[in-house]
Amino acid sequence: MSLATTLSKNDQFVLSTILGGGEGPAIEFSNPNKRKIVVDVEMQPDRHIKEVEPLVEMEKTAIKLIENQKDYERASAILDSIIKQEPNYASAYNNRAQLKRLLISNDANEESQFNSIIDDLEKAIKLAEPEGKNSGLDIIVSKMQATLLQNAYTQLGAIYIKMAGIPANADRAWNFEEKASQMLYRAGEYGSELAKELSSKVNPYAKLCGNMVQEALAREQRNLYQ
Template identity: 35%
Template sequence: MATLSTRDSSVLDAIFNGGGDLTAEGLCGAGSAPLASADVSATVPASITPAIPKAQLSEIKAQEAKGVRLAEQDDLEAALTIFTTIVQGCPVYSSVYNNRAQVYRLQREFTLALQDLDKAIEYANGDASVLRQAYTQRGIIKKAQGDSDGAFADFEQGGQYGNPLAKEVAVMENPYAKLCNAMMQETLKRLYP
């Protein structure tokens, strides 16, 4: 059985998994390290928001959990009220923007959801759990609105921060993978009519 060369493996990895870059240097190993293995948290400034005092943070998290429970029980208005109160009291708490965006998305208020997701990303301060949710959720909305390029970029980011759904969707939405798949389908049609 034939084995793939290092270069061929690099090409396939770049196309299907988003690893590496699609330049001659990148495919031959002279380029930068694959993006999929990059430490994305290193690209975020160490501190862009003031620290939230522990006592306040505990109360915020308790209220946020209450809002999440209400949303899970389909009481979206009550959840929205709680999340909005948290935002008003602590506008730099990134996680609540994710949760409020989810409620807005369920209410089909996509503009408000996107605004909150932008805020979640802005205030996340490198928090991978917030970033993976915010980018993935934003990708879902952009995909629903027909913004394939924006959705692909957000799914890639969500995947890099650890969201498995975002990783899977980014691979499926990869334009190079789509092109390669279309070429393979055409070849198979010719070989097996």
């Protein structure tokens, strides 16, 4: 959940196992000014909500219902009520997306099954992204913002990887992998070294280059023994 400081074990497992294949060169997405993302622990946690503590306590209740009792219905109702009460509170959208991911079938093979999750994650990111991010200055975020954006971008990356593997999406797999790579790289910018590393492995251009290099090395090695 967004209150965690690291990726869940499930996300680490999914991202680590699903990205098998050729290794390619590191891909870095556009950041022309080489701006750094700086976490300010004194900064207001949420730029839209002045008093987040009551909302955080409600989220903790929902998380305990999920983790301890598997009571997904009550947890969902709590997250829905938070969003109804404070529609600009990004963390609730992120946590609701993660709950929806828990409920979706592991063998889901319909793109439409992921649309609601993507909507929540994109909403969370839109609300949590810092203002003035297009300026040449370093990007200053609160600890809650950094953790939330890391988690939301990672979830989006995992979903796009899943969508790339749906048979009906075979002709669009390249696009989904490219999106996944971009989302994982953004998660890396906000602090997830694992996601940033995996962003290159899932990037279709990097994988193509990696496969070409491997093939060239294999040909060279065969030539040595001829």
